[in-house]
Each structure stands twice: as C-alpha cells, then as structure tokens.
Amino acid sequence: MTLMDTGVADAYPTRIPGNPELLDRTDPTVWGAASDGPIDAATLASHDAKGYSIVEGLLSPAEVQAYWQELVRLSADPALNADERVIREKQSRGVRSIFDVHRLSEIIDELVRDPRVLDRARQILGSDVYLHQTRVNYMPGFKGAGFYWHSDFETWHAEDGMPSPRAVSCSIALTDNYPFNGGLMVMPGSQRTFIQCAGETPEDNYKNSLKEQKTGVPSEDHVTAMAAEHGIDQFTGQAGSALFFDSNILHGSGNNITPYPRSNIFLVFNSVENALLQPFAAGKPRPDFIAGRDFTPLRR
Amino acid sequence: MTLMDTGVADAYPTRIPGNPELLDRTDPTVWGAASDGPIDAATLASHDAKGYSIVEGLLSPAEVQAYWQELVRLSADPALNADERVIREKQSRGVRSIFDVHRLSEIIDELVRDPRVLDRARQILGSDVYLHQTRVNYMPGFKGAGFYWHSDFETWHAEDGMPSPRAVSCSIALTDNYPFNGGLMVMPGSQRTFIQCAGETPEDNYKNSLKEQKTGVPSEDHVTAMAAEHGIDQFTGQAGSALFFDSNILHGSGNNITPYPRSNIFLVFNSVENALLQPFAAGKPRPDFIAGRDFTPLRR
Numbered sequence: 001m002t003l004m005d006t007g008v009a010d011a012y013p014t015r016i017p018g019n020p021e022l023l024d025r026t027d028p029t030v031w032g033a034a035s036d037g038p039i040d041a042a043t044l045a046s047h048d049a050k051g052y053s054i055v056e057g058l059l060s061p062a063e064v065q066a067y068w069q070e071l072v073r074l075s076a077d078p079a080l081n082a083d084e085r086v087i088r089e090k091q092s093r094g095v096r097s098i099f100d101v102h103r104l105s106e107i108i109d110e111l112v113r114d115p116r117v118l119d120r121a122r123q124i125l126g127s128d129v130y131l132h133q134t135r136v137n138y139m140p141g142f143k144g145a146g147f148y149w150h151s152d153f154e155t156w157h158a159e160d161g162m163p164s165p166r167a168v169s170c171s172i173a174l175t176d177n178y179p180f181n182g183g184l185m186v187m188p189g190s191q192r193t194f195i196q197c198a199g200e201t202p203e204d205n206y207k208n209s210l211k212e213q214k215t216g217v218p219s220e221d222h223v224t225a226m227a228a229e230h231g232i233d234q235f236t237g238q239a240g241s242a243l244f245f246d247s248n249i250l251h252g253s254g255n256n257i258t259p260y261p262r263s264n265i266f267l268v269f270n271s272v273e274n275a276l277l278q279p280f281a282a283g284k285p286r287p288d289f290i291a292g293r294d295f296t297p298l299r300r
Numbered sequence: 301m302t303l304m305d306t307g308v309a310d311a312y313p314t315r316i317p318g319n320p321e322l323l324d325r326t327d328p329t330v331w332g333a334a335s336d337g338p339i340d341a342a343t344l345a346s347h348d349a350k351g352y353s354i355v356e357g358l359l360s361p362a363e364v365q366a367y368w369q370e371l372v373r374l375s376a377d378p379a380l381n382a383d384e385r386v387i388r389e390k391q392s393r394g395v396r397s398i399f400d401v402h403r404l405s406e407i408i409d410e411l412v413r414d415p416r417v418l419d420r421a422r423q424i425l426g427s428d429v430y431l432h433q434t435r436v437n438y439m440p441g442f443k444g445a446g447f448y449w450h451s452d453f454e455t456w457h458a459e460d461g462m463p464s465p466r467a468v469s470c471s472i473a474l475t476d477n478y479p480f481n482g483g484l485m486v487m488p489g490s491q492r493t494f495i496q497c498a499g500e501t502p503e504d505n506y507k508n509s510l511k512e513q514k515t516g517v518p519s520e521d522h523v524t525a526m527a528a529e530h531g532i533d534q535f536t537g538q539a540g541s542a543l544f545f546d547s548n549i550l551h552g553s554g555n556n557i558t559p560y561p562r563s564n565i566f567l568v569f570n571s572v573e574n575a576l577l578q579p580f581a582a583g584k585p586r587p588d589f590i591a592g593r594d595f596t597p598l599r600r
Contacts, residue, residue, distance in 0.1 A: 146555065257449065
C-alpha cells in the first residue's frame with residue numbers, strides 16, 4: 001500500500017514503473033444481501049464468485065425497439081456532430097459511443113432510475129448509488145473494432161480517482177449477441193485480482209484511450225495467467241438481456257466482420273460511499289461526461 | 301456466360317467492371333454417392349445442402365500432438381526463414397502460414413494420402429483428386445488477425461484458372477476451436493451462389509492477398525444478403541476434428557485477442573476432371589506453391 005500526496009492510502013497502485021504484479025483485491029464483490037433487492041440468493045452468490053450476472057429479457061421487445069430508435073436518432077442528430085461526448089471509429093469515423101447519454105435522452109434517464117436496473121445496482125453495492133458514467137455503444141457490422149483485455153476499475157482508479165472497486169456496470173443489449181459478432185468476453189472470477197499496469201498516464205489520455213487503449217493495458221503474461229486460472233465466458237443472448245459486471249473484471253471483445261451490428265446501453269453505478277477523489281495515477285481528472293462528479297444518490 | 305480468349309466458356313465471370321451480381325451455381329456440390337466412400341448418406345446430403353461437414357476426432361490426441369510438434373519445428377526452421385512459402389503477419393512478422401507444406405513435411409505428405417482424408421475428398425468430388433494447395437496456418441493469441449468474408453473458388457477461378465467449383469478443402473484443427481478465438485465462420489448453403497467481385501486483379505496480387513485480401517472481396521450488400529438468407533455457422537470443436545468445406549462457400553474469421561492460439565492443417569483437393577487452365581481474370585498464373593499444377597491423381 002502506497003500513500004498518495006493527499007494522504008490517502010492506495011490499495012490498488014497502478015501505472016507504475018518497473019514490473020507490475022497481480023494484487024489480491026481486499027474489497028468485497030457483493031456488498032448487499034438477498035433481502036435487499038430483486039436478485040435472489042443463488043444469483044447473488046454466483047455474481048460474487050464470477051463477477052457478473054445476466055438478466056434475460058430485462059427489456060421487453062417493445063422497449064428494445066424504442067431504445068434502438070433512440071440510438072438511431074442520437075447518432076444522426078446534427079446538433080451532436082461536433083460534441084466531445086460523441087466518440088468515432090478511428091478509421092471509418094462512424095459513431096462508436098455517445099457518453100453522458102442520460103443527459104441527452106429522456107428515456108435513458110428514466111432507465112437509470114428503473115427499479116429493474118437501479119435496485120439491482122443498489123443491492124450489489126449495498127448502498128445508495130450514483131452514476132459514474134453512461135453511454136451507448138455502436139459496433140457496426142463488417143468493420144467493428146473490438147477492445148483488448150482490460151479492467152475498467154484500473155482506469156477509473158488511475159484516471160478518475162475512484163478509491164475502491166465498489167462499482168458495477170450494467171450493459172443492456174439492444175441487438176442480439178451471437179458468439180461471432182464481437183460480444184463481450186469476461187474472465188469469471190478475475191475481479192478478485194487487481195492487475196497492475198505498467199507505464200505513466202499520458203496527458204489527456206482519454207482522447208485516444210476511448211478508441212484504442214494503450215495505457216492501463218495488462219501484460220500478455222498476466223492475461224495468460226488469468227485465462228489459465230479463470231477461463232473465458234462470452235456474453236451472448238437476445239436483445240433486451242442485461243449483463244451486470246464488476247468494475248474490476250477482466251474483459252475484452254473481438255472485432256466484428258459479420259453484417260450484424262451490436263449495440264448496447266452501458267450504465268456504470270458507483271456507491272455513494274466510494275465517491276471520486278483526485279486521480280491516483282494521472283495529472284488531472286477526466287472530464288465530467290466520462291467520470292461524473294455529481295454524487296447525489298439516484299432515486300426513482 | 302462469357303467466352304475467354306482461349307475459347308473456354310466461363311460460367312463464373314468475376315473481377316468485372318461495373319456492378320457485380322449474384323449468380324446461380326450450375327455445378328453440383330457433391331459429385332459422389334454414399335456407396336463411394338466413408339461418408340454416410342445423411343452426412344453427404346447435409347454436406348450437399350450446407351456446403352460443409354465436420355468429422356470429430358479425425359486425428360487422435362497423439363496424432364494432434366505429433367502434428368503440432370511438426371508445426372513448431374517448421375515455423376522455427378532457419379532454412380525456411382526467407383522462403384517465399386512462408387507468409388508472415390503484416391504487423392508482428394510472426395509466421396501466419398506455410399504453403400506447399402506436404403513437400404516440406406513427411407508426416408503431412410502421409411496425411412494427404414490417409415484414407416480418412418483422401419477417401420472423403422474423392423467421395424465428395426466423385427473422382428480421383430490431386431492437391432491444389434496445402435498449408436498450415438498459425439493464428440497467434442492476443443493479436444491474431446482474422447480474414448474477411450470470401451469464396452476461395454472466386455480466387456482460384458480468377459487467378460489460378462480453376463474452371464469449376466469441383467474442389468473441397470479439409471481443415472484439420474490442431475488446437476481447440478472456441479467460439480471466441482477466431483474460428484472459421486461459414487454461411488451454410490452459400491456455396492450455391494457465385495458472388496461476382498468488382499475490380500481488376502493487380503499484378504502479383506498474391507504477394508499481398510495472402511495477408512489481406514483487397515481484390516476478390518464481395519460487396520457488403522452481397523454479404524448482407526447472403527447472411528440474411530443463410531445465417532452463420534461457426535466451426536468450434538476439439539483439436540483433431542476436421543472440417544470439409546466446399547471451395548465456393550462464403551467464409552471468414554474474426555480476430556483473436558484471447559491467449560489461445562489457433563492452428564490448423566489446410567488441404568485443398570481438386571478433381572482431376574477440373575484441372576487448372578489459364579487464369580480467368582488475371583494476367584499470369586500464381587506460383588506452383590499456391591496453386592499446384594501437378595494433376596497426377598493422389599494414391600495411398
């Protein structure tokens with residue numbers, strides 16, 4: 001454990017010179033109990049062990065269609081053309097993600113407060129929660145680029161000042177996820193290990209890292225060791241299903257050469273008891289649209 | 301049907317200016333009968349409909365290990381360092397494929413004459429067969445590049461002068477194929493359609509096309525139409541299983557960011573009644589190590 005300039009002890013040091021190591025996570029994965037919300041005891045135990053859980057049909061087909069239309073509308077909105085919250089593919093320039101999307105879309109703002117989503121996030125984190133990040137992702141067919149293995153928490157800790165991995169992401173599929181169109185891969189159980197990453201964080205790193213991550217990337221040796229220990233699970237399933245996954249689970253995705261696009265809504269809930277401090281391994285915090293600093297608890 | 305300079309009618313014109321089209325294939329997929337070899341009637345009928353069939357455990361675990369060691373030996377052989385038959389990854393320079401491999405390896409030369417392989421090829425093609433191409437493929441973990449949708453026959457016809465799609469490929473897995481480590485995807489039934497491709501063939505096209513194909517690539521509209529009609533099947537299974545697939549089936553593969561490499565032996569059998577002519581849409585034929593011109597029937 002190292003001590004920051006601010007005097008805060010850092011249980012998860014990263015972006016270090018020298019040889020990064022695998023550290024045991026000290027914090028729990030699940031903070032709440034079965035009696036606290038809609039997740040039953042068996043699912044909660046499985047989430048605790050694997051670092052993720054799936055809710056089939058969280059959205060109805062009609063809801064999927066409504067959200068899909070919302071995504072189409074947003075990606076074509078000329079008012080968002082030059083908006084920094086819109087991230088484009090490096091090569092094709094197509095829209096890849098739109099951040100802070102609950103502020104741009106009324107129905108997504110409703111979704112983050114929907115009990116099907118909010119109550120599960122509160123239950124897993126065992127407290128009130130606020131939004132650390134929201135976005136919609138578009139992976140086009142034919143040329144959709146994947147994302148190499150990483151832990152979200154590693155970045156949120158280093159660049160946003162999130163103290164502990166007491167955050168959970170909810171990814172809601174708006175398209176069918178096949179095994180072959182770039183669906184999310186996770187290493188179940190890997191959330192129990194914090195993988196230190198080598199190297200210093202470049203200034204304004206987020207401007208490139210949202211398209212292709214070069215800092216905060218685990219070594220191939222560490223990815224190999226984690227795969228040997230945990231194996232790989234892939235998130236497949238029909239549009240409308242939701243994946244809740246731990247902020248520190250090792251995950252990635254392949255590219256997509258099929259004609260089937262892949263889109264999802266991505267919501268990150270953080271415990272109000274885990275509010276952001278100063279970045280643990282970067283010069284200045286990332287902008288609010290990537291790492292929210294309004295810690296007001298979400299209410300229905 | 302167009303007429304070549306040589307006076308040979310061309311049922312499969314491609315690399316054309318203007319708007320390429322989808323053409324119905326006139327030739328059969330399966331030329332032999334169940335009584336001709338080891339493939340039973342049901343499997344043969346399925347191969348006819350889908351354009352592929354799978355033989356689980358064609359190689360025993362001990363054989364897989366022997367062939368795997370052979371691949372390791374070949375890729376490390378300094379005598380092959382500058383050999384044109386060795387194709388390397390564009391970025392990493394790692395070995396991607398070794399062509400003409402039955403001439404470089406005694407045990408692979410035995411394999412092409414093995415009744416488990418040869419008798420099936422003869423049965424599907426309904427005649428004596430010879431080797432159009434052999435190679436071993438290495439797809440490394442972490443950075444293995446995939447291959448975009450294509451028909452092999454389109455290239456063999458245009459650049460090698462193969463008259464008809466009376467050829468079959470046999471891909472034998474030497475590593476386990478998961479859904480997520482870049483396994484082959486095929487569109488079942490697509491072998492019944494010849495997808496014309498636009499554009500002229502550049503000189504010495506093979507020097508680049510073996511790494512990344514830019515000519516002989518179907519349009520996205522055609523790939524979308526074929527996927528809508530046929531769907532996508534993925535070749536997964538244990539090391540030692542074999543996939544026999546039609547020369548004209550539309551297939552491709554995604555990239556591989558997992559730590560699990562993927563290797564296979566790839567053998568292309570052509571009917572002796574379908575021997576190569578001059579290229580149908582290229583200046584000069586490709587070299588012998590890519591498109592064999594020894595039409596002597598293979599014997600055990």
